[in-house]
Amino acid sequence: xxRNDDNWLLRVRNLTKIYGEANExxxxxxxxxxxxxxxxxxxxxxxxxxxxxxLYPGEVLGIVGExxxxxxxxxxxxxFDMEQTVxxxxxxxxxxxxxxxxxxxxxxKRFIRNHLMGMVYQNPRDGLNFRFSSGGNxxxxxxxxxxxxxxxxxxxxxxxLNKTEVPVQRMDDRPSxxxxxxxxxxxxxxxxxxxxxxxxxxEVTTGLDVSVQARVLDLIRELQQDLGIAMIVVSHDLSxxxxxxxxxxxxxxxxxxxxxxxxxxxxxxxxxxxQLLVSSLL
Amino acid sequence: MVENKKYVNKxxxxxxxxxxKKEIRRKLLKAVAIPGYQVPYSSPEMPISRGWGxxxxxxxxxxxxxxxxxxxxxxxxxxxxxxxxxxxxxHMMTNCKTTFDTRxxxxxxxxxxxxxxxxxxxxxxxxxxxxxxxLRGVERYENxxxxxxxxxxxxxxxxxxxxxxxxHGDIMLGAGYPVKVNDRxxxxxxxxxKWDCPNINQSKALHLFGAGREKRLYAxxxxxxxxxxxxxxxxFHPEDFTTRTCFKTGYNKAYLDELYFDDGTRHFVINDxxxxxxxxxxEPIKQHSNKYLSELKNGAE
Ligand SMILES: Nc1ncnc2c1ncn2[C@@H]1O[C@H](COP(=O)(O)OP(=O)(O)OP(=O)(O)O)[C@@H](O)[C@H]1O
Ligand SMILES: [Mg+2]
Numbered sequence: 001x002x003r004n005d006d007n008w009l010l011r012v013r014n015l016t017k018i019y020g021e022a023n024e025x026x027x028x029x030x031x032x033x034x035x036x037x038x039x040x041x042x043x044x045x046x047x048x049x050x051x052x053x054x055l056y057p058g059e060v061l062g063i064v065g066e067x068x069x070x071x072x073x074x075x076x077x078x079x080f081d082m083e084q085t086v087x088x089x090x091x092x093x094x095x096x097x098x099x100x101x102x103x104x105x106x107x108x109k110r111f112i113r114n115h116l117m118g119m120v121y122q123n124p125r126d127g128l129n130f131r132f133s134s135g136g137n138x139x140x141x142x143x144x145x146x147x148x149x150x151x152x153x154x155x156x157x158x159x160x161l162n163k164t165e166v167p168v169q170r171m172d173d174r175p176s177x178x179x180x181x182x183x184x185x186x187x188x189x190x191x192x193x194x195x196x197x198x199x200x201x202x203e204v205t206t207g208l209d210v211s212v213q214a215r216v217l218d219l220i221r222e223l224q225q226d227l228g229i230a231m232i233v234v235s236h237d238l239s240x241x242x243x244x245x246x247x248x249x250x251x252x253x254x255x256x257x258x259x260x261x262x263x264x265x266x267x268x269x270x271x272x273x274x275q276l277l278v279s280s281l282l
Numbered sequence: 283m284v285e286n287k288k289y290v291n292k293x294x295x296x297x298x299x300x301x302x303k304k305e306i307r308r309k310l311l312k313a314v315a316i317p318g319y320q321v322p323y324s325s326p327e328m329p330i331s332r333g334w335g336x337x338x339x340x341x342x343x344x345x346x347x348x349x350x351x352x353x354x355x356x357x358x359x360x361x362x363x364x365x366x367x368x369x370x371x372x373h374m375m376t377n378c379k380t381t382f383d384t385r386x387x388x389x390x391x392x393x394x395x396x397x398x399x400x401x402x403x404x405x406x407x408x409x410x411x412x413x414x415x416x417l418r419g420v421e422r423y424e425n426x427x428x429x430x431x432x433x434x435x436x437x438x439x440x441x442x443x444x445x446x447x448x449x450h451g452d453i454m455l456g457a458g459y460p461v462k463v464n465d466r467x468x469x470x471x472x473x474x475x476k477w478d479c480p481n482i483n484q485s486k487a488l489h490l491f492g493a494g495r496e497k498r499l500y501a502x503x504x505x506x507x508x509x510x511x512x513x514x515x516x517x518f519h520p521e522d523f524t525t526r527t528c529f530k531t532g533y534n535k536a537y538l539d540e541l542y543f544d545d546g547t548r549h550f551v552i553n554d555x556x557x558x559x560x561x562x563x564x565e566p567i568k569q570h571s572n573k574y575l576s577e578l579k580n581g582a583e
Contacts, residue, residue, distance in 0.1 A: 106429075106433050107433045107434070107435075110433065110435060129438075129441075132442075133445060133448060135448065136441050136444055136445045136448070137441075139440075139441055139444045140437050140438070140440075140441045143437050143440045143441060143444070144437045148440075148513050148514050149513060149514040149515050150444060150447055150513045150514075150515050150516050151515050152515075153444065154448075172448050172449070
């Protein structure tokens with residue numbers, strides 16, 4: 001699709017999260033130039049600051065960076081898991097992109113989350129309720145979107161488990177009895193249950209066996225191609241970024257230091273930190 | 283000299299002092315204004331311990347007037363020990379007339395049942411509630427459940443019903459089946475049997491709920507929609523007595539208790555003692571009507 005200033009799916013401006021009491025110098029005294037996200041005057045922590053980007057429908061955007069650089073913070077803010085300090089975001093399918101979703105009420109945020117977004121966390125325990133069966137976990141998302149028919153819920157859940165290659169016979173078992181790879185697949189099923197246009201994936205393959213990693217990555221790529229979901233993929237692993245994403249943002253100390261087409265960043269990184277990352281991959 | 287009369291009477295009318303009664307009444311007004319919403323209240327000390335019907339007693343004593351006629355039942359019976367003790371206490375503290383007759387009463391306090399006989403617009407029906415929070419089973423933390431109610435975020439509750447259907451083929455909640463009040467709040471109707479839930483829907487009487495230990499009051503005003511939670515394809519249904527009948531009356535369109543005789547034989551009897559007496563004596567009774575009851579056939583007919 002032709003990209004222009006108008007057909008974005010998600011627009012993010014000046015997204016900032018600061019822990020602790022900041023002062024007027026906090027932003028100027030933190031970031032990659034200081035190799036720190038801690039304000040020397042106030043000890044406040046700048047988890048992320050001044051994050052700007054547009055995401056287009058069906059596009060896969062990577063966020064890469066070292067541990068603590070603020071990658072998870074960005075997606076968690078956008079999925080309303082935590083509240084931003086400043087910043088705004090607009091989502092096209094919600095009120096035609098005219099309302100800052102970050103300042104909506106909790107009830108509206110829950111609506112957006114249930115109908116227009118999905119999230120897959122690094123730790124399946126964050127995304128799944130281990131007291132419910134895997135089918136029940138998927139049911140939760142469907143029920144939240146107004147599906148109140150047990151038969152239909154179970155049909156949809158088995159379709160989703162099929163699609164993510166989880167044996168359907170295990171639908172009524174709790175995810176605690178599943179392997180790590182299977183738990184991630186259930187999380188993915190849940191996240192895409194309501195066909196959201198936008199999916200967040202935070203280090204989904206970290207902690208999995210290499211062979212299992214490859215299969216989960218394949219699955220994500222297939223889903224992306226079949227369903228055309230736009231994704232934000234967070235990883236500190238450049239090979240994951242290379243495999244999945246079209247565009248990449250490199251983060252360090254809470255800031256974006258470089259962004260562009262993934263191929264270009266991998267072939268010709270501009271920022272010295274990106275260069276370091278890429279050379280460590282080779 | 284001004285005479286201090288404050289301590290001339292050993293107790294204030296209806297035991298609780300007037301300021302505290304006012305507090306409880308104000309909270310009850312709030313509860314009526316927001317049907318199904320749990321209002322925190324003071325839950326003052328009573329001469330019985332919390333958890334033994336103090337919540338119901340607080341409500342009764344806060345609203346009872348000298349002209350009221352008081353009835354109290356425990357599991358449908360006017361004669362159980364708990365009901366007798368509380369009846370005597372209320373009588374001693376108010377000198378109000380007491381009765382077993384559901385129709386005569388203006389104030390009915392109950393533990394775990396709604397009467398079979400229809401309630402009317404002049405009656406107030408008061409429940410003793412052990413656990414007011416319907417979401418407690420799916421969420422331990424009070425601040426979370428309050429937020430869930432505030433935002434009508436009931437997905438977890440629904441998933442727990444879904445899970446029961448998957449595991450047991452049905453929703454396995456006997457007493458205290460959750461209901462949705464006035465299209466908004468999910469409410470615990472106290473541990474009444476499922477049989478009684480439809481009788482709160484659009485009831486002519488005012489229903490007040492008091493949970494003394496948990497310090498919560500809530501209400502269902504007259505003519506308010508009360509719906510048991512159900513899925514589109516898996517519906518709520520009351521207890522099924524179609525294959526049983528009351529051994530005294532041959533009736534089965536009422537909630538039945540199981541009885542074992544000395545010879546080991548099993549029998550059933552109507553649980554609501556006043557309803558049973560009236561049936562046995564052939565007195566006129568107007569029973570609650572609801573869609574589940576009207577679909578039932580009496581096995582004895
Ligand atoms: N509750 C908190 N209080 C203070 N600082 C926090 C808190 N949560 C996160 N941070 C800080 O915010 C920064 C960004 O954290 P974030 O989790 O976004 O990093 P990340 O890039 O996802 O790292 P990783 O690769 O390890 O997951 C880190 O420096 C972290 O220490
Ligand atoms: Mg992270």
